[in-house]
Amino acid sequence: MSVKSYQRKLDLENGRVDLSHGSGGRAMAQLISGLFHQAFGNEWLARCNDQSAFDVAAGRMVMTTDGYVVSPLFFPGGNIGSLAVHGTINDVAMSGARPLYLSASFIIEEGLPFSDLKAIADSMGAAARSAGVYIIAGDTKVVERGKADGLFISTTGIGIVADGLDLSADKAMVGDRVLVSGSLGDHGVAVMSKRQNVAFQTEVVSDSAALHKLVAVMVAAGGSGIRVMRDPTRGGLAATLNEIAHQSELGFRLQEASIPVKPAVAATCELLGLDPIHVANEGKLVAIVAPDFADAVLAAMKAHPLGSDAADIGEAVADNRKFVQMATSFGGRRIVDWLWGEQLPRIC
Amino acid sequence: MSVKSYQRKLDLENGRVDLSHGSGGRAMAQLISGLFHQAFGNEWLARCNDQSAFDVAAGRMVMTTDGYVVSPLFFPGGNIGSLAVHGTINDVAMSGARPLYLSASFIIEEGLPFSDLKAIADSMGAAARSAGVYIIAGDTKVVERGKADGLFISTTGIGIVADGLDLSADKAMVGDRVLVSGSLGDHGVAVMSKRQNVAFQTEVVSDSAALHKLVAVMVAAGGSGIRVMRDPTRGGLAATLNEIAHQSELGFRLQEASIPVKPAVAATCELLGLDPIHVANEGKLVAIVAPDFADAVLAAMKAHPLGSDAADIGEAVADNRKFVQMATSFGGRRIVDWLWGEQLPRIC
Missing domain, CATH: 3.90.650.10 (PurM-like C-terminal domain)
Structure with missing residues (x-):
């Protein structure tokens, strides 16, 4: 398939997200290929399916999810995007598991500047690459102005647990x-x-x-x-x-x-x-x-x-x-x- | 562990979600144990960890995610909760995979009636049970009144693909x-x-x-x-x-x-x-x-x-x-x- 065939020019400097970018139509395809795929780009997203496939060895896996609603979206030391990637990796890791794959659901308020969304997506991509994990599934919804607060991100992570580990909050013992x-x-x-x-x-x-x-x-x-x-x-x-x-x-x-x-x-x-x-x-x-x-x-x-x-x-x-x-x-x-x-x- | 020890009486008939229910404190624990665990109840959630573990056989898995922002929350034939479960199961299934586990991230606007949230969570639990899948991970965030629109749900699903299947949107052929x-x-x-x-x-x-x-x-x-x-x-x-x-x-x-x-x-x-x-x-x-x-x-x-x-x-x-x-x-x-x-x- 050709991602390029979807692309028109997104005005990443001055443009803003509008309702058309959540519609399932061409504008959404443009946003996905022109912004998210650029930021996260990997073989899975390039196939443009509604799900991504990967091989696993037999073993024990973990799954975790978190919603991010931090305000403001940008803060000293990060933004909602890097935070979402780090937070979900950490919830996987707290079981002793090695994080493998992430998904990300974006709920965007109409009017969010593309430049903010791009900065956030870019930092998610960078955080994922730096951690050696892949964002292999995503979704974008847009709601009317005043019906959200800029951007909410929900990330889900899966990972594989090393043999023999079984950490759980009910396992602390007196003297630990x-x-x-x-x-x-x-x-x-x-x-x-x-x-x-x-x-x-x-x-x-x-x-x-x-x-x-x-x-x-x-x-x-x-x-x-x-x-x-x-x-x-x-x-x-x-x-x-x-x-x-x-x-x-x-x-x-x-x-x-x-x-x-x-x-x-x-x-x-x-x-x-x-x-x-x-x-x-x-x-x-x-x-x-x-x-x-x-x-x-x-x-x-x-x-x-x-x-x-x-x-x-x-x-x-x-x-x-x-x-x-x-x-x-x-x-x-x-x-x-x-x-x-x-x-x-x-x-x- | 004892879920009961978290419980105070939630006023499910007349109460409403407030910011305390997204705080990581006792009120959130009460909402999770008194409402979500009741609706989804399964062995994974009962362990109250930040991630849930499961065994997998070697094979090919798929992962998919979707955000749900449907308005109104209730419509003829369903609500945002049943829709989220069905939609994510379907995105997994479209690869030919058998859906196994779901996660759900709730972003709630302050003021949402507990009775609505309970009806939605109950229908998610029912939809999952009927489909033979389990909601094994969840997260709850609450934002101020006017910063969301009742409730947004992001669900992620994983499943296992039968040997030899490899459906993809780039595989259609002339004559199909x-x-x-x-x-x-x-x-x-x-x-x-x-x-x-x-x-x-x-x-x-x-x-x-x-x-x-x-x-x-x-x-x-x-x-x-x-x-x-x-x-x-x-x-x-x-x-x-x-x-x-x-x-x-x-x-x-x-x-x-x-x-x-x-x-x-x-x-x-x-x-x-x-x-x-x-x-x-x-x-x-x-x-x-x-x-x-x-x-x-x-x-x-x-x-x-x-x-x-x-x-x-x-x-x-x-x-x-x-x-x-x-x-x-x-x-x-x-x-x-x-x-x-x-x-x-x-x-x-």
Whole structure:
């Protein structure tokens, strides 16, 4: 087939998406071939089928999906597109799986500049290529002005799990160590700073990153000694540990002084009335690791560029109330609650 | 783990979604366990991980994704939820694959009644169970009032292709027959009638349905004699055949008199100024079949409840202009154009 035969000139500099680009007609074909295929270009999309095929070996696969509604669409350290690719890769990787393929569904508000859409699609393509995964399926819908907010992206990822791994949030055990791969709160603070025009001398940049290569070195070091991995996105470390506590029916005790938080993030959180442990991360992970393996896994994390600030921040304890508690830097102890509602809307 | 421990009482009758339900906090957990898990309930979701795992045999898989923005959310014959499940199953099935697993990403506008969301989720669960597929991964985001339009759903499907099948839109050959599985335009007309409050004596009902079982009997009858299958959704039969014509570099000649259209659909189309061959279907397929296999495939279709009105409507012809032409019922001939823009916005 010839993609070229669909192409008319898209005005990528000054044009905007209109309803015709979601119609199933020529305008949509033009947008797909002229913008998305350019950005993601691979053999699967070039076949222009409604589905893409790939060969798999026998084994265990994982599937995950996430919607992205971050506002604003562009923020320090990334945009909704790179975030969607990284976030979905990370959800695949948290099972110990190697991510293989992604799909992306775009819901676009009429009026979105092509230049924004192109920048976002280009950064998705770059993020995918850099991670060694392929965006093999996509869909585009356009809704009327005022019926969406620029752009929403839903991505789905699939990957293949190494033999013998079976990580799950219900597998933490009393005595396990709690490891984090680096400083907390960077993503949420970067987005909030941009949204609220809070400017500091040190700009906070989102930590948005694909973690599957970090996971691979952790699995190599810790194997089945790694019980649970999670990326602490919405709700931050607090929500993640409360979820694991509920699912594994135990508690956690953390040392506040051990939890890495960048000074600029801490300062912004103080200004905005936030607690970094409730703030979303997009390039960090939490691992619950059997005590005998924790040092080896931590050493492997520290040796990787995305884990250089990794830390052991506490342990799993017997607690039928399933509380996450924290020994504060001032010598006290407090319960790290799981918030009921919304602290930071539309952070991812 | 205990899903119950998350549950507070959701007011499913009178309550509404608010921003807290997309926060990653307790309110979101409550919505997920109290509404989505109830509707989709299966062993994967019960584990509450950010991804779900399943075993696969070695083979060829397919992946597809679609966003659903249909307005209104409820229409005669279905709603956005059943439509999303059927549509994604169908995109998987059009490769000849057996659908296995789905994911669903929900982007919800603040204020959506829980009762609507529950009805939609329940019909997704019912559609999936009836089709023998599982919704194993999901995500929920909530955006502020006025930043979306009730509910958008993006679904992704994966399936496994039978050995030896390799359907693709670039495989049509001159002389192939064009088969459709039944009457055209039902879905689009049902949605438009509801939207515009057009009422006839005979209500037009969406044809939304999962076609994978119909596909299975077609593959059993026609095997690799089936070159291409497509479900003619947005843009209808006209867009589908124009796409295949471009990708296979040939033309089509159709017989208008052979194309099944229900009288009520034809009447509504005339009233609204639409042509049924441009109108979306959600439970129909087009198959391009080698001439020696066409009769057997058509017979298999007619013997299936979802193909009882199947018809042979024309053939693939050599045409370097890649035109889709139609011999009209009045003895003339016209070119079936591929529309540039939007005839029926937000029909799926």
